[in-house]
Amino acid sequence: MSERQADDNGRSGKSRQGRQFVKFSFYKLDPAFRRLPEENQRAAKLEFLSAIRSFNRRMLLRSYSLVGLRADADFMIWQVAETPERFQELATAILNTGMGPYLHAPHAYLAVTRRSIYDIGAMDGEDAAAERLVIAPGDHRYLFVYPFVKTRAWYALSMEARQAMIDEHIRIGRRYPQIRLNTTYSYGIDDQEFVVAFEGDNPADFVDLVMELRESKASLYTLRDTPTFTCRHLPLAEMLDSLGGPPIAADVALFEGDADGWIDALSLDALPPGDSAQVYIAGQQVALFNVGGTLYALGNRCSHARGPLVEGRVEGDGDACTVVCPWHYARFDLATGQVVDGVATMPVPTYEVAVRDGVIRVRARQPAVERTL
Ligand code: FES
The missing domain is CATH 2.102.10.10 (Rieske [2Fe-2S] iron-sulphur domain)
Incomplete structure (x- = not known):
């Protein structure tokens, strides 16, 4: 039995699956879009929705609205795939929709999963290191995303010293079980070293967690952890409706499959x-x-x-x-x-x-x- 993975044409190709590539693409909609005739806006939204749904079998996709939460971005598409080429193909498909000419992309972060070099599993009592190779989002209402860079002094510390600070970090995190962490790595493929994405239902819980983490020893070795994005998870049609203009969510199925679930x-x-x-x-x-x-x-x-x-x-x-x-x-x-x-x-x-x-x-x-x- 050979190992294959579906490609864009519904064909298959060889693939090794240990790690996944991750992309967080933020978009800002030009206000000129909302001055288009309503039927044009509606058609463009449906075209956008259809373009993204056409990638559903090839990659993991989640949509988030930032309307009213952040000035420089209106929505974000969280993408997980086995190759970075998927991200380019999706971006091209988005640009080719009727919304494409009205979209700016103020922020985008590329990363990959990998096993932690620290002893994460022992702290969590499970093979958390292996878990980190696979992104499996929960169904939380919010995602908090930011790029993260450590100081070079961090890398000059001994492994023992770093592990002790990581242990403290994990102990603090375990006091907030309602917050779920997804850490991915960007060394050499994007400007930051990590992209950190926390899932949770209440932004206030995340504020409390981050305040505690600021007092940890490891925090002394943070060089940059901004910009920070608070993203609200919405199905794609509802996310598009959050942008204003004629609504489409009532007219499109929110659930995959036919009436029998196929x-x-x-x-x-x-x-x-x-x-x-x-x-x-x-x-x-x-x-x-x-x-x-x-x-x-x-x-x-x-x-x-x-x-x-x-x-x-x-x-x-x-x-x-x-x-x-x-x-x-x-x-x-x-x-x-x-x-x-x-x-x-x-x-x-x-x-x-x-x-x-x-x-x-x-x-x-x-x-x-x-x-x-
Ligand atoms: S991951 Fe399958 S047997 Fe261990």
């Missing part, structure tokens, strides 16, 4: 027998397998430490197919997601699979009503 995932031609592919469904990574003409779909991330199952070795045929996680070799039943062997203790989710008009469709076995772009 979602188009990938062209069948792109997944010949013996292949596997990864797609995004409602923001979740799903691994598709074609084993001798029988299709399987299950959550791509191993329940042990989030290894990419799409890259795993498939064994067996008929009703007894398994996939072996490439990281620590836990074995999962492709049909049920249950652990058959190895270090994993929890199953991975599975999806029903069907083919209609040459398109592979999937449906969650336990439908979770999930908002989408």
Whole structure:
């Protein structure tokens, strides 16, 4: 079984999945857009929405409104993909919509996931270091984003000294379980060293956390941690309506899939027998397998430490197919997601699979009503 990942044309290509690229793109809408005839504004919004939704299977996308919260940006698109090329393709698609000529991009941050060099897992009692390779946003109302640069003096400290300060940082963070941290790395690929994105439901909680962190020893070694963006999570149509002009949210589906919950995932031609592919469904990574003409779909991330199952070795045929996680070799039943062997203790989710008009469709076995772009 080869490892493949769906590309723009619904085909597949070789991919290694340990790390993900992350982009935070901030946009400001030119007021001239709101002086266009209402039908033009509405058509441009729908075109924008359609352009972004066309990327839903290829990358993780989240939309946020900053209208009324920040003067120099109106909205932000949080993007997670396996290659940076996706970000360029999405940006071009956005520029080619009717809104494109009216959009400025005052801020944009590029980063990549990686394992922390510090002992994060021991502090958190879980394999948090592995978790950091995969961005899995929660459903929080707000995202707080800022670029982060440390002083060069930080890097001259011993590892022991740095670890002690990181431990203090983590102890403070654990007093705020309602705030969730996503740290990504930008060394050499963008101006900052990190992009930090905290998820939470109440900005006041985040204020309290940041005030406490200011008193930590590590804070002495912060060179820059601005600008700071408070972003409100909204489905794409609602985010577009927050920009003003004729509303569209009431006329477009907020949920993916048809009335029965089936979602188009990938062209069948792109997944010949013996292949596997990864797609995004409602923001979740799903691994598709074609084993001798029988299709399987299950959550791509191993329940042990989030290894990419799409890259795993498939064994067996008929009703007894398994996939072996490439990281620590836990074995999962492709049909049920249950652990058959190895270090994993929890199953991975599975999806029903069907083919209609040459398109592979999937449906969650336990439908979770999930908002989408
Ligand atoms: S990540 Fe450890 S077995 Fe899969």
